[in-house]
Amino acid sequence: MSFEQFEDVGFYFGLALLIGFMAFIIWDLAKKSQAGKIGYIALFCGLGIGMLGFIIKGILTLTMGI
8 A cells, every 4th residue: 555545545534533523523512402303403404514515525526536
């Protein structure tokens, strides 16, 4: 495995961990604030859209070859 391949794998692994951790933070925030079902949905939609946009941007960049 070359250094570039290792760096690429490490980047995507670290990014997946960061996104998972941010999802956990959103879940914990909803739990501690005792939000109901609508509160959970609002928090995950409102705060999760930023993560979703970042993921979509990455997918589009890979598929378009930019």
